[in-house]
Amino acid sequence: MIRHLVPHLESRLLGLPAPMSVQLPEGPLLGAPDAPVKMSFSHWSSLTRLRAGQIGALAEEYVEGKLKLEGRMRDVMAVAASLLPANPSHSDTGWWTGLQRQIRSLRTHTPEKDAAQIQFHYDVSDDFYALWLDPHRVYSCAYYREDAMTLAQAQQAKLDHICRKLMLQAGERFLDIGTGWGGLLLWAAEHYGVDATGITLSKNQYAHVQAQIAKKGLQGRVRVELRDYRHLDEDKPFDKISSVGMFEHVGRAQMPAYFSKIMRLLAPGGLVLNHGITAGGLDNRQLGAGMGNFIEKYIFPGGELLHVSDVLTHLARSGLEMVDTENLRPHYARTLWDWSDALEARLDEAQQVLAAPGVNARAEKILRAYRLYLAGSAMCFEQGWISLHQMLAARPAEAMADEAIQGAQSAYPFRREYMYNTPDS
Incomplete structure (x- = not known):
């Protein structure tokens, strides 16, 4: 299991520009209950994507109904930008990739x-x-x-x-x-x-x-x-x-x-x-x-x-x-x-x-x-x-x-x- 991610997530939530709470698959809620942005996960594996800042994969899970997302879109995007590990406009520019x-x-x-x-x-x-x-x-x-x-x-x-x-x-x-x-x-x-x-x-x-x-x-x-x-x-x-x-x-x-x-x-x-x-x-x-x-x-x-x-x-x-x-x-x-x-x-x-x-x-x-x-x-x-x-x-x-x-x-x-x-x- 990957429950060892929980302490990391708790510390990460504290550093976000907008308050966010995370509902874990088996009940515990991380963050403030009244946070303007809330993510509810149904699978533990999804948390690895959150930790890695794989915003696209999280978006796909939301579209497919595997992740519940609550909050104003402006607040959601403020959180999303802060979760990214690096500038997404940078990429592999090697000859093989090209x-x-x-x-x-x-x-x-x-x-x-x-x-x-x-x-x-x-x-x-x-x-x-x-x-x-x-x-x-x-x-x-x-x-x-x-x-x-x-x-x-x-x-x-x-x-x-x-x-x-x-x-x-x-x-x-x-x-x-x-x-x-x-x-x-x-x-x-x-x-x-x-x-x-x-x-x-x-x-x-x-x-x-x-x-x-x-x-x-x-x-x-x-x-x-x-x-x-x-x-x-x-x-x-x-x-x-x-x-x-x-x-x-x-x-x-x-x-x-x-x-x-x-x-x-x-x-x-x-x-x-x-x-x-x-x-x-x-x-x-x-x-x-x-x-x-x-x-x-x-x-x-x-x-x-x-x-x-x-x-x-x-x-x-x-x-x-x-x-x-x-x-x-x-x-x-x-x-x-x-x-x-x-x-x-x-x-x-x-x-x-x-x-x-x-x-x-x-x-x-x-x-x-x-x-x-x-x-x-x-x-x-x-x-x-x-x-x-x-x-x-x-x-x-x-x-x-x-x-x-x-x-x-x-x-x-x-x-x-x-x-x-x-x-x-």
Whole structure:
């Protein structure tokens, strides 16, 4: 038996930033009875994971019903961060580990597997996501231009921030790769007058966007396709391209092909904005302490993170020129806390939605997994273990007649003032 861990646990509980109690498998309670965070274990073996700081393994046991967890998610994550033995963004960077990751990435990211992985996450239930997302169902980092902004206001600010960065103009051909529930696609069409095309691998999202296009009467200049980015026609290039919250699913091994495809899809002088999660460490593909494995199993199968320096290297090798990069890491922490708080306030509704006939047989497990995923991700962004970058790039062209500064070779003016001016439309 491993009851010898009890003295160690008692001393460990005293050093935590937030009070926590531990219910042992056979009755004794360690810590204060009224502690804001309580873990109840049904197996002694689980205590070894607690001692080792294997947060991901503990999260898996909670999802599977082997561990009971009580307390506000914000308090739970304060405790979780203190239990980690080391920075989870540090990892083994040896050549053998890198080779194994490259082989796995190649095998994981085929068009067929990517479609299945996207549908695993995004097709859980539209009604479930609607409970905690903003009215536009924007499922990516918001932009809190002002501290007092609500989530809905910050998401609108983000949509406009992207459109301004891309200098969208009426009549331009605009492509949104990984269009989600259509928030950016529809915003760009309605507020900037572009001819917009969106692609997604999610059947639920495709149906939702189709319905929104029809509802808004935008059939003439907005369309959505159920299509892999690799299968897009290159015959008629786009003036502007966005990819928001999508390239995390591309895979390290496919990154050169991804940016090369964007380069060929973009008209000379055009702009592309790549917005997505990046690694906090230079070489890790996912977070340590079992957290990456938890995300892989329950949330985003096939997801891989790269450090922003790696992303920019792949971008440059494709022939694109990076013209502006912005780190929005704290904004994503706040976004995730807003999502987490919204879900926590509607847990009963979420359970009912997920358990509705024909929706999902894994309702309880999905809800427990998402509670940890949202709050845990917020903690990771706050700690700097993962990050979020918007990278604006151009496809260089020969000198353009309307370029703002000689030698620009693109629509980008090489001055940031335009991003913050009030748009005319």
